[in-house]
Amino acid sequence: MPLGFHYAIFVGLRYSFSRRRNRFASVIATVSMLGMVLGVASLITVLSIMNGFAAELRDRILALVPHGFVVAAEGRIEGWPQLAEVLVLQPGVLAAAPYLTDKVIFSGQGTLRGASLTAIDVQRQATVSSVNEAMLTGTLADLQQPFSVVLGTGLARGLGVAPGDTLDVTLPSLTVTPLGTFPRSKRLRVVGLFAVNAQPDGYQAYVSLETGQRLFGAGAGVDGIQLRTSDLMQAPRQLAALQQSLAPGLLARDWTQTQGSLFRAVKMEKIMVGLLLLSVVAVAAFNIVSTLVMAVAEKRGDIAVLRTMGARAGGIMAIFFAHGLGLACTGIGVGAALGVLLASHIARITAALERWLGVKLFDPSVYFISELPARLQWQDVAAVIAASLLLSLLASVYPAWRASRIAPAEVLRYE
Structure with a gap:
C-alpha cells in the first residue's frame, strides 16, 4: 500500500469514530450503522430459516420419493x-x-x-x-x-x-x-x-x-x-x-424431474425474500451518503489544509472512502455476528417466546412443523457480507468524489 494512503485510512477512521463530532452527524452515522446491523442480521437469519424449510421439505417429501426411476417410453x-x-x-x-x-x-x-x-x-x-x-x-x-x-x-x-x-x-x-x-x-x-x-x-x-x-x-x-x-x-x-x-425404449428419470418444480419454487422464494431484505441493507448503505455529505461539509477546512500540505485528490477520496467503509464494516460485522447467533439459536428463541407468551406459535397440525427450522450456510453469510460491502462502497463514491473536488484556495480565502 502506498505510504500516502496510510494517513488517509487513519484520518478516515478518526472521522468515523471520533467523539468530537457534530451531534446531528453522529446521530445520522449511528442510525446508518444500526440500519446496517438490522439489515445484515435479518438477511442472514431469514436465509438460514429458508434453508431449513427447504431441507425439511426435501427430507420429508423424499422420504416417500425414490432418488430415481427407470420407466418405459411406451x-x-x-x-x-x-x-x-x-x-x-x-x-x-x-x-x-x-x-x-x-x-x-x-x-x-x-x-x-x-x-x-x-x-x-x-x-x-x-x-x-x-x-x-x-x-x-x-x-x-x-x-x-x-x-x-x-x-x-x-x-x-x-x-x-x-x-x-x-x-x-x-x-x-x-x-x-x-x-x-x-x-x-x-x-x-x-x-x-x-x-x-x-x-x-x-x-x-x-x-x-x-x-x-x-x-x-x-x-x-x-x-x-x-x-x-x-x-x-x-x-x-x-x-x-x-x-x-x-x-x-427405457428412460431414466431422477427426483428433480418429478419433484423439481416444488424445490425450484422454494429456491425462487428464497431469492425473492433475500432481494427484499437486501433493500433494507441498501437503505442503510445509502444513509452513509447523508453521513458523508455532512462530513464533507463539516470538514471543508480540514480538506483544504490537507490539500495545501500536499495531499492529492486521490488521498482525499481515500479518506472519505475509509470514513464510509469504517461505519459500514462496523455495522456489517456486528450484524453478521448477530445474524449467525440468531440463526444458530432460533429454535431455542422461539421456544422461549412460546413459554413467555403462553401460546404455540407453530401448531404442527397447521404448519407441519413444531419449531422454526434453520440451517446456516456460510456461503450465504459470505454473500450477504459481500453484497453489503459492495453497496456501502457504491454509497461512498459520490461524497468522496465531491470532497476531492473542493478547491483549497476558495475555502481558505474566508478562513
Missing part, C-alpha cells in the same frame, strides 16, 4: 425382476424396486377424495424409500393381505376412515359387462396409516404389487423401477450416466 415394463438385477449392478445404484401408480378416487363415509394409488413390492420398497419408518399404525408387511391399503393421515382424515375400516376405490379404467360399461371399482380394507408431515399425507396411498396388478389390470408388468442411489444430491448426474447404458 407401455409397461415386462420382466422387471431381471431388469432390477441389472440396475443394481450399475455404478451408484444401491437398490431397485418395482411400482405401479395411477390417479384414483376413494369413497369412504360418504366422502369422495382424489388420490394417488401406488402399488409396491412390500419387501423391496424399504430399500428405496423410508415409508416404513413413517408408519404410525401398522406396517407395510400388512399389505400382503389381499386388497388392503395404507393411507396418508391427511387422506384418511378426509375420508373419515381408520385402520380396520373399508373404503371403495374407483380406477380410471372401464369394465365391460352385459349390462354395459362401468368404471372399475373395488373395496379395500385400511390396514395402516403413515405421516411424513408434508403434502403427500393428503393424497398418497399404497397397496401391494399383487393387489395393484389386479386392480390396474397390469398382468405381470409394472410402470417402472424405483432406484436408490449412493447420493441424493448426485442422483441427477448418476441417472444421466445410467441412461447411456439402458436398452432402447
